[in-house]
Amino acid sequence: MSVHRAKLPRRRFLKSAIQAGALLAVPHLTAATALGKSGAVAPSERIVMGGIGIGSRGGYDLGCFLQQPDVQFVAVCDVKAVRRTSVKMTIDTKNGNQDCATYRDFRDLLERDDIDAVLIATGPNWHATASMYAARAGKDMYCEKPCTKNITQSLMLAETMRRSGRIFQAGTQRRNLPHFAFACELARTGRLGKLRTVHAHPAGLSTVSSGWLPEEPLPPKDEVDWDLYLGPAAWRPFNKRLLDGFNFEKGGGLVGGGVLEWGSHCVDLCQWAANADNTAPIEYNPPENGQVVARYAGGVELVIRNDGWLPLGSCPVRFEGDDGWIETGDSGKFVLSSPELLAGRKVEEIGGYPATFHVRDFLDCVKTRSQPLANADAACYSHITCHASNIAIFLDRKLRYDPVKNEFLGDEQANRLRSEALREPWM
Numbered sequence: 001m002s003v004h005r006a007k008l009p010r011r012r013f014l015k016s017a018i019q020a021g022a023l024l025a026v027p028h029l030t031a032a033t034a035l036g037k038s039g040a041v042a043p044s045e046r047i048v049m050g051g052i053g054i055g056s057r058g059g060y061d062l063g064c065f066l067q068q069p070d071v072q073f074v075a076v077c078d079v080k081a082v083r084r085t086s087v088k089m090t091i092d093t094k095n096g097n098q099d100c101a102t103y104r105d106f107r108d109l110l111e112r113d114d115i116d117a118v119l120i121a122t123g124p125n126w127h128a129t130a131s132m133y134a135a136r137a138g139k140d141m142y143c144e145k146p147c148t149k150n151i152t153q154s155l156m157l158a159e160t161m162r163r164s165g166r167i168f169q170a171g172t173q174r175r176n177l178p179h180f181a182f183a184c185e186l187a188r189t190g191r192l193g194k195l196r197t198v199h200a201h202p203a204g205l206s207t208v209s210s211g212w213l214p215e216e217p218l219p220p221k222d223e224v225d226w227d228l229y230l231g232p233a234a235w236r237p238f239n240k241r242l243l244d245g246f247n248f249e250k251g252g253g254l255v256g257g258g259v260l261e262w263g264s265h266c267v268d269l270c271q272w273a274a275n276a277d278n279t280a281p282i283e284y285n286p287p288e289n290g291q292v293v294a295r296y297a298g299g300v301e302l303v304i305r306n307d308g309w310l311p312l313g314s315c316p317v318r319f320e321g322d323d324g325w326i327e328t329g330d331s332g333k334f335v336l337s338s339p340e341l342l343a344g345r346k347v348e349e350i351g352g353y354p355a356t357f358h359v360r361d362f363l364d365c366v367k368t369r370s371q372p373l374a375n376a377d378a379a380c381y382s383h384i385t386c387h388a389s390n391i392a393i394f395l396d397r398k399l400r401y402d403p404v405k406n407e408f409l410g411d412e413q414a415n416r417l418r419s420e421a422l423r424e425p426w427m
Contacts, residue, residue: 058121123245152419193323
């Protein structure tokens with residue numbers, strides 16, 4: 001699958017050509033696996049991949065990729081030695097050899113010409129920066145969420161993918177699950193009548209600034225590369241509790257990313273349902289009665305709330321129009337205002353939010369060079385919506401936003417929170 005080809009010196013090329021000509025004079029048997037027979041995938045159709053930052057969630061993603069017959073993982077990178085060793089064993093067991101290479105610095109992995117795409121499952125602090133490095137290195141990427149730290153980084157990520165022509169799939173896998181896709185289709189195509197309200201579950205509405213924990217002895221660099229783990233985040237003394245990405249920065253220097261954590265799933269689905277993949281709400285209200293309400297230019301309201309949901313599993317969404325409504329969640333089941341909305345269709349109920357379908361969408365797009373469902377532009381504006389909501393929560397006041405200029409109107413403090421200083425040399 002790799003488009004990179006080594007250049008041979010002229011003499012070596014001629015010698016190789018003469019040898020190849022001699023081989024044509026005798027019968028030649030080609031292994032069935034090389035031709036893609038017997039269920040195998042021909043080497044020319046394989047997507048060669050590397051993994052960057054493979055922890056618990058990344059390990060699940062890796063398992064989904066390894067199930068695909070046209071994927072070959074050849075390298076893994078992690079700042080933690082124990083993870084490098086563990087993931088290498090998983091990949092080597094799958095490949096039936098000991099060839100998986102390990103790296104501490106992701107830039108060394110990206111220098112490999114034989115790698116087509118990367119799985120990025122680091123902590124959220126690294127997602128966008130690693131993705132932009134990967135794009136500049138000519139790699140496609142599947143990147144876990146939240147994908148960006150702030151509004152400015154969301155725009156930079158999308159622009160980088162447009163300029164580089166790389167395939168980017170955000171890890172918002174619910175876009176590729178049948179019941180969520182069906183609910184979004186009803187809203188997007190007018191089956192619910194004029195769309196009035198979309199509801200998202202954030203799993204919390206608090207925003208807390210990150211701080212420092214007490215300093216602990218720094219482990220050897222080859223065991224845990226603390227400086228590389230911090231990456232673009234502000235320096236702070238080592239504390240092993242911070243090595244759990246859930247205890248570290250998720251965006252804008254915030255821990256407990258408010259709307260961003262689950263919102264990068266649920267708000268993303270609301271964006272899709274509202275035909276807003278290339279824009280964001282223009283008005284954001286601070287929490288009132290346990291919910292944040294944002295409003296799109298066309299009048300549709302986005303209600304971000306924790307409570308009042310039907311028992312349909314985690315990550316629920318609800319879409320309401322003049323002629324009907326639908327609510328669904330991770331159980332795979334959904335409830336409709338009227339059975340007529342089904343119109344005789346059978347929608348497959350897949351519970352447990354598996355990523356396999358999302359991974360397959362990404363791999364197919366790597367081959368066809370078409371855009372996946374959770375592409376960089378869609379991820380950009382769903383993340384901007386989450387970041388802007390968090391800023392309204394943090395400042396505790398109503399904000400107006402221009403999604404064309406991508407700035408808050410008449411609020412200097414809110415505009416300063418659109419970006420943050422990144423530690424050198426990262427960007």
